[in-house]
Amino acid sequence: GEDVEQSLFLSVREGDSSVINCTYTDSSSTYLYWYKQEPGAGLQLLTYIFSNMDMKQDQRLTVLLNKKDKHLSLRIADTQTGDSAIYFCAEKGTAAGNKLTFGGGTRVLVKP
Amino acid sequence: DTAVSQTPKYLVTQMGNDKSIKCEQNLGHDTMYWYKQDSKKFLKIMFSYNNKELIINETVPNRFSPKSPDKAHLNLHINSLELGDSAVYFCASSQGAQRDYGYTFGSGTRLTVV
Numbered sequence A: 001g002e003d004v005e006q007s008l009f010l011s012v013r014e015g016d017s018s019v020i021n022c023t024y025t026d027s028s029s030t031y032l033y034w035y036k037q038e039p040g041a042g043l044q045l046l047t048y049i050f051s052n053m054d055m056k057q058d059q060r061l062t063v064l065l066n067k068k069d070k071h072l073s074l075r076i077a078d079t080q081t082g083d084s085a086i087y088f089c090a091e092k093g094t095a096a097g098n099k100l101t102f103g104g105g106t107r108v109l110v111k112p
Numbered sequence B: 001d002t003a004v005s006q007t008p009k010y011l012v013t014q015m016g017n018d019k020s021i022k023c024e025q026n027l028g029h030d031t032m033y034w035y036k037q038d039s040k041k042f043l044k045i046m047f048s049y050n051n052k053e054l055i056i057n058e059t060v061p062n063r064f065s066p067k068s069p070d071k072a073h074l075n076l077h078i079n080s081l082e083l084g085d086s087a088v089y090f091c092a093s094s095q096g097a098q099r100d101y102g103y104t105f106g107s108g109t110r111l112t113v114v
Helices: none
Strands: A004-006 A009-013 A018-023 A032-037 A043-050 A053-059 A062-065 A071-076 A087-090 A100-102 A106-111 B005-007 B011-012 B019-025 B029-035 B041-051 B054-057 B063-069 B072-076 B087-094 B109-113
Touching: A004 A087, A009 A018, A009 A043, A018 A087, A018 A106, A043 A053, A043 A062, A043 A071, A071 A087, A087 B063, A100 B041, B005 B087, B011 B019, B019 B029, B019 B063, B019 B087, B019 B109, B029 B072, B054 B109, B072 B087
Parallel strands: A009 A106, B011 B109
Antiparallel strands: A004 A018, A018 A071, A032 A043, A032 A087, A053 A062, A062 A071, A087 A100, A087 A106, B005 B019, B019 B072, B029 B041, B029 B087, B041 B054, B063 B072, B087 B109
16 A cells, blocks of 8 residues: 655754655655645645656755655755744555545754 | 635534534535544545545545535535544545646644544
C-alpha cells in the first residue's frame, strides 16, 4: 500500500532557508503535492510536481523530486514568521478516485 | 465566496448521539472527499464520491454514512458517536479530469465527543 513519511518538526531562524523532506513508497505516484496548514484552518495547496519532473520553482518555493529514491523536498527561501505552520506532503497514485495519501506533517517553527 | 464550505465549524456532543456534518462546494468539481485528522494531525481518507457515486470507502466503521444528493454536496452522518470519533473532519473537492490539481479543502469541522 501507499505510505508517506515526513520528519515531525523543523525549527528555523527568520531569513534562513527551510528544507522539509518527504519519502513515499508508491512507485506509481503520478503527482506529488505540498500543502500548508495554519492553526485552526484547512489545508492550502502550495505547489505540486509531476512525477516525470525533478525540480519545480515557484517564487520562494523549490520542489525537488528524486524519483529513484522516492524522495521529495520543499525548500522555502527567506523563511518568514508567517511560514510557521504544518506542511504536508501528499502523493497521488493511479488508484481509482484520485486518492491523495498524506504524510504525517512537519511542524515548522520560524524564530525571529 | 467560500469554495468549499463545511458546517458546523465546531460540534460538541455526548457519546451515543447521532450527528451530521454538511459540505458544499461551488467550484464545479465532480469529486468530493471526507478526511479525518486526528489529534496528532495525521490525515486519513474516509470516503470519496464522484458525481454522486461512491468511489472510495476506506476501512471506516459503518456508523459513518456519507450521502451525496448532488455533485456539489457531500454530507457525513455519524451514528452512536464514540469518544474515539473526536477529530477534525475535512471535506475536500477536486476536478477528477484535471490530473495535476490537488484538492481544495474546507476549513474543517472540529468534533468533540464527551
